Amino acid sequence: MPPKIDKAILSALALDAATTTIASHGGSGFASTLKLTSHKDDIEKLYFVKTGRGKEAGVMFEGEHTSLNAIHNTIPSLCPKSHAFGTLEDADGAFLVTDFLDLKGKGDGLALARKLAVLHTTPAPTPEGCETPVFGFRVPTCCGDTLQDNTFRSSWADFYGENRLQAVLKAGEKKHGIDTDLRNLVERMVEEVVPRLLGDGHLKDAQTGRDVRPVVVHGDLWSGNWGRTREGEEVVFDAAGSYAHGEFEWGIMRMFGGFGGEFEGEYWKERERRGWGRDEPVGEGRDREGLYELYHHLNHWAIFGGSYKGGAVGIMRGLLRKYGEGGE
Numbered sequence: 001m002p003p004k005i006d007k008a009i010l011s012a013l014a015l016d017a018a019t020t021t022i023a024s025h026g027g028s029g030f031a032s033t034l035k036l037t038s039h040k041d042d043i044e045k046l047y048f049v050k051t052g053r054g055k056e057a058g059v060m061f062e063g064e065h066t067s068l069n070a071i072h073n074t075i076p077s078l079c080p081k082s083h084a085f086g087t088l089e090d091a092d093g094a095f096l097v098t099d100f101l102d103l104k105g106k107g108d109g110l111a112l113a114r115k116l117a118v119l120h121t122t123p124a125p126t127p128e129g130c131e132t133p134v135f136g137f138r139v140p141t142c143c144g145d146t147l148q149d150n151t152f153r154s155s156w157a158d159f160y161g162e163n164r165l166q167a168v169l170k171a172g173e174k175k176h177g178i179d180t181d182l183r184n185l186v187e188r189m190v191e192e193v194v195p196r197l198l199g200d201g202h203l204k205d206a207q208t209g210r211d212v213r214p215v216v217v218h219g220d221l222w223s224g225n226w227g228r229t230r231e232g233e234e235v236v237f238d239a240a241g242s243y244a245h246g247e248f249e250w251g252i253m254r255m256f257g258g259f260g261g262e263f264e265g266e267y268w269k270e271r272e273r274r275g276w277g278r279d280e281p282v283g284e285g286r287d288r289e290g291l292y293e294l295y296h297h298l299n300h301w302a303i304f305g306g307s308y309k310g311g312a313v314g315i316m317r318g319l320l321r322k323y324g325e326g327g328e
Helices: 007-013 054-074 110-119 156-176 180-198 246-256 261-273 282-304 308-323
Strands: 020-024 032-040 043-053 082-087 093-099 141-143 146-148 215-217 226-228 234-236 242-244
Touching: 007 082, 007 093, 043 054, 054 082, 054 093, 054 110, 054 141, 054 146, 054 215, 110 215, 110 234, 110 261, 146 156, 146 282, 156 180, 156 242, 156 282, 180 282, 180 308, 215 246, 246 282, 282 308
Parallel strands: none
Antiparallel strands: 020 032, 032 043, 043 093, 082 093, 141 146, 215 242, 226 234
């Protein structure tokens, strides 16, 4: 027997239950995933649906909805448009509805590299109520099932240190208990290394020479969140977006690989074609990416525990040796 379509989903999309069907499609570690098919006036319309239980799913789906549309509004061909999210009517939980992507493996990635370069060189909008662009996002988002506090901050160093590193440490401690050595390392990173590499007046925008500007980032762009449609379009999905420093994207991209040297070369060529090369100091770029990768090691430790803690500790010790006030 096919799954029942929740009345809240039909209402949100203004669809007729008599001409709409739904079936399981794909898989996710944090949600049920489905393909919804609707017919009207001999026109077939396909949607991708996620459902999840509890209030946490509602927060997750609002964050993903807002993230996808922030990307889609900048580059429509880069990700699916999100149509609706909300509370289920027939069950305890929430839903998200986006365009359906008919994926067929991956391409060479060069088109994706160019799109990503455009995304990372398009200044983020100024949020309502703010006088200038800021770092953060108007709603919380989830990276995996970790809730990300996106409270706006004018300083990228403050946002990354407090809203990402300190926050994910607390999330991990809530699950696994306090690890004094790990906490001391993270606190030293926030106090010593983050201001040194990301501080206002030090990290410079390549185009303007001023402090870096926020751009929209996907936030969880490992190779599993990238695909190619049957029409040949390179796309991304499962976003955990924010207004951030564009190089932050490379933290997760480097952690799991899947984006080779040719991809990276095309990315930087496209940035240069747009008059926006590598941010200054250029020589610290790899260390900044290591600092951004640290967040994802800590987040995977928070979610899964185990060996990810060792990866985080290795990154912190290496950066503290180079940039810490008293060495490692």
